[in-house]
Amino acid sequence: MNDDCSEKMRLIAPCGMNCGICIAYLREKNKCPGCRGGNENKSKSCMNCVIINCEELNKNNSKFCFECTKNPCKRLKNLDKRYRTKYHMSMLDNLNYIKEKGIEEFLEKEKQKWKCPTCDGVICCHNGLCFHCNINLLKKRKKILGWEDD
Numbered sequence: 001m002n003d004d005c006s007e008k009m010r011l012i013a014p015c016g017m018n019c020g021i022c023i024a025y026l027r028e029k030n031k032c033p034g035c036r037g038g039n040e041n042k043s044k045s046c047m048n049c050v051i052i053n054c055e056e057l058n059k060n061n062s063k064f065c066f067e068c069t070k071n072p073c074k075r076l077k078n079l080d081k082r083y084r085t086k087y088h089m090s091m092l093d094n095l096n097y098i099k100e101k102g103i104e105e106f107l108e109k110e111k112q113k114w115k116c117p118t119c120d121g122v123i124c125c126h127n128g129l130c131f132h133c134n135i136n137l138l139k140k141r142k143k144i145l146g147w148e149d150d
């Protein structure tokens with residue numbers, strides 16, 4: 001992969017998750033750098049993620065889970081099931097899309113899918129809200145967002 005490609009997949013995790021729509025990335029405070037970023041401010045669930053800590057992924061230096069001979073493994077299927085049920089997205093669908101059409105088309109599709117109808121910002125997959133337009137509602141729920149009282 002060249003540098004251009006690495007930059008484009010900066011926010012796309014090996015499992016196919018788009019970190020750009022994740023609550024940990026979108027929040028203002030303690031913003032997570034994404035699964036491919038450094039560990040500083042990385043959310044606990046991402047630090048402990050079975051995919052990021054997957055020995056196959058790390059051993060083979062794979063960029064995405066679809067490069068793995070065990071794909072789709074049980075862990076990925078469980079993660080996929082959770083996200084399909086709760087957050088209207090699928091890791092496996094994302095991975096298939098990236099594999100078939102490439103990262104660029106995937107990013108474009110995601111941009112459209114999660115675009116806020118009001119401000120063209122990003123809708124968070126974890127709460128269905130826009131961090132720009134729904135900021136007051138989000139502040140009320142600051143505990144979920146990891147915001148401290150001030």
Ligand SMILES: [Zn+2]
Pocket residue numbers: 116117118119120121122130131132133134
């Ligand atoms: Zn908005």
